[in-house]
Amino acid sequence: MFGDELVRHDGLGDDCVAPCCAVCQAPYSPTTCLFKCGDCGQFLQCKACCLTRHELTPLHVIKEWNGHFWAETSLEVLGHGGFPCVFPDQQVYKMTVIDAPIIHQIRLLRNAWYPAMVTDPATCAIFKTLEAFRLYNVVGNMNVNDFVNAMEQVTDATASTGMKWLPDRYKQVQRMTRQYAFLKRIKRAGRFHDAAGVDATELRECAVRCWTCPQDGRNLPPDWRNVDPAFRFLYMLLLAVDANFKLKNRIRANEIDDPPLGPGWSYWVEPQCYKRHLKSYVAEKDMSTCIAFAALLQKDTRMTTGLCASGVGGCVCARHECVRPNGIRDLRKGERYVSCRLVLDAS
Structure with missing residues (x-):
């Protein structure tokens, strides 16, 4: 049946x-x-x-x-939000619309969709698709390539065999999903409601702070500074710093210009300020009294030639493992203390 x-x-x-x-x-x-x-x-x-x-x-x-x-x-109906266009063009352009799990090719220009480009866009994705990928990426660790390939298979299973042509929209989806995630972050931080505009956002303003760590004026009693010395540990902020040396980045001759979105607004340090900080301590000699601190002892022997970043370091609250605002940065030459100092000051 x-x-x-x-x-x-x-x-x-x-x-x-x-x-x-x-x-x-x-x-x-x-x-x-x-x-x-x-x-x-x-x-x-x-x-x-x-x-x-x-x-x-x-x-x-x-x-x-x-x-x-x-x-x-397909439905090739020209319009804006389902209604006729008030300024129609003499030439009708075909638009590729990414609506998970289908990739459409229609002739509709405006229907509350996100364009891949601001000048003569030929590709757009609906907000539902961008939100779906954002959750798939955060929860399921799905990348853009797998997401696009899966939609191509659902749209037409013969596309992978070459029997039917589908437009390749990998780069466009990658750009749109990155921009959408950034817009969601500054939206949740309330930056769209500032009369001064989004450009007035200050450093660390879009980061979500640990809701349990002690914060003066937020979750501490007014007289916490006058507490008995035996109970001061209750209001102590515990931080931990660690690094991942597998996240290397090599210097490339054909490096593309890829500026960050909202530099320093959340968890990564502001790159220009960080570079100036490192240049001020080029000849600094790190000292350690801990014989087990192998990462610091081997900083000069690690292979760092040809690397613009030898790893990534981060600062988190030791109790709850939440990343601190401006708590992540690239390592220029191993796990030097100078790379951690700016992050600890920001935290």
């Missing part, structure tokens, strides 16, 4: 005897095509009723009955 239900949707189902539009009862003929929408339901629609019904839903997947089987088609 389940198999019969799966097969009946490949044909006309209960309408195989006298197929007609379920809305206006227009009968099927070679000149009067019938359509069905998998998002609206399995009922049949004529062309006029289908276009009228989908004025506000241009991304629904439409199939046309060609007399033998259902063939995929």
